[in-house]
Amino acid sequence: MAKQPAAVVGIGQTHHRAKREDVSMAGLCREAIDRALADAGMTLDDVDAIVVGKAPDLFEGVMMPELFLAESLGAAGKPLLRVHTAGSVGGSTAIVAASLVQAGVHKRVLTVAYEKQSESNAMWALSVPVPFNMPVHAGAGGYFAPHVRSYIRRSGAPTHIGAIVAAKDRTNALRNPYAHLHNEGTTVESVMASQMLWDPIRYDETCPSSDGACALVIVDEDTAKASPNPAWIHGTVMRSEATSAAERDQVNPQASRDAAAALWKQAGITSPIDEIDAAEIYVPFSWFEPMWLESLGFADANGGGWRLTESGGTAMDGRIPVNCSGGVLSSNPIGASGMLRFGEAALQVRGAAGEHQVDGARKALGHAYGGGSQFFAMWVVGAARPTN
């Protein structure tokens, strides 16, 4: 049996903040869920199944929190799945939810991803000493800085490229009322003047630590017909590669390249930069924009990424607008960050992105990665029902 068409008809997200002390975990999720259901014109009674995603349970200090959340998420009496695939989890969760519809098992699926980082301490949660394992003790920035240095060395990128990305994303975030950071007046110069944290990554080039959630309503073709502007799912992909392998290329991982190739093929896209109108790419540290642009095939792998960024090609009015929402650099509720990318891509093709809408966007990419760049989840959504 062929894959059934599926579309996003409801999108909701929270206001992302460092500490959402006004809501519990359940309240945070419901803020996103209620907005997504209102957007879809549905209630929880209309939902067949619920898929929850989040990053490690140690981030909040509750083991398998979806069990205690089941009732408040409206899952009691329904099938409930809990996905956890590291930082890519928000994307993977949306893909699992989509597969429930694509498999023909359910017609209306609600998916929610969240992180309430203020409940615990992410740095601690990532650094629990494990016997017989190499301690990382680096946090994410220290882990990824060598990858970035390697990219700069390979590509000959000028040192201010990361600052261009940061200034762009922080400026884009001013048009997104949900973004965690609204830092007026961020410029390349101000980013370059900020504190160096993990050379070459400066303070203003790192993502914040956020509380937040994102929810999507994904439905079958018949249900989607009732929506004025469904975002049709044109392709989904997940790929994973090894963590410990000397031959890994962490700058441009094979899992990323393989995932992109499979995704473009599924979506019938031959030239991503010409056919994708907006991209929401997982960029937790500024330099990952040019790195992923190359890996995804938006630019050549010999420095095409930084040249595209430097030319202004990834700005709101550029050839391929990247992270019009402000991206992970402006809001990072880890478990939800991937779903925010997927949801923001869907908002663009629905023409519902408000002040950060790209005019006439018809096809958009949602992208997430996790771990030490070994887990990838991506989708392409379009304003038109897929023909392939």
Added chain:
Amino acid sequence: MRDVAVVGFAQRQMEEFDGSPTCVELLVPLFEECYEQTGWTRTDVGFWCSGSSDYLAGRSFSFVQAVDAIGVIPPVNESHVEMDLAWAMYEAWLKIQTGEVDTAVVYAFGKSSAGVLRRTLALQLEPYTMTPLWPDTVSLAGLQARVGLDTGQWDERAMAEVVNRSLTDAEKNEYAVRKGGSSVEELLARPRYADPLRKHDCAPVTDGAAALVLAAGDRAREVCDRPAWITGLAHSVDAMSMGTRDLTRSPSAERAGTAAGTAGVEVAELHAPFSHQELILRRELALGDDVAVNPSGGALAGNPMFSAGGIRIGEAARRIWTGDATRTLGHATSGPALQQNLVCVMEGRS
């Protein structure tokens, strides 16, 4: 729906795994067994999905190293659920149903002995009003058993009969960590452990890992003489709140059973970590007295966290491969007092 079957199964269960902190080392020989059973190599597998828990492992991202056990060069199509193996299998079944892939290997692992399991699982409860009281799993199950006893829905003798049958059957299961039948009288004479539960009413703390192989249509027939075709696969969850639930019932098990279609089942492998929970499940799944329950010995003989539910499906599938049965059921549970349940019904067709 596509025809999808369980065509491979490998498991390890032990009281204490002497090795890496997460049982990851057990996965490599398990995958080897799956390849031997199917004649496949890694590249024949279209999708991988695993189940495990970071809290059980005492660290974040415990599944990351497990992915390396696959040997993921080149990269693979892979996912993970923070759930039992049975739900990892559900995700893989979905993936096959979309038509994207035809084959999958799912696996899970958990080292329960690394901590005090009954306390670790207290962290699974509602964090604001329940977890601070540290109500442990065994005590919560004791409350559940007590309600059933006090309302006359079962008696201690019925619980002991479940134990006696399970531990007698477990003598034939090389992976059982607790085995050896006795008599109902002798079992009832043993001391109580968490009133009204005796130690044998509670699943032993078990380390282990397991893997299942799924394949669609001809891919299943190619590798298995008598595939265990999945005719029903469904799951559901109830609210956690212990104070508002009728603890003698499990509505989510009933819904999953109804959706999967349990009629005509000859063998049922039920994931009941406490003896009285088998009695609840038999009722919710409408299993008559003619159904053989837990011929493997069930969870009372071995309960490796995060693979024990999937092991029930593997054991039920095996009865079909061997021709011992034509229609079997595997069940998995998660959460306190049977909160979340999955039912997989399989049949042989030759």
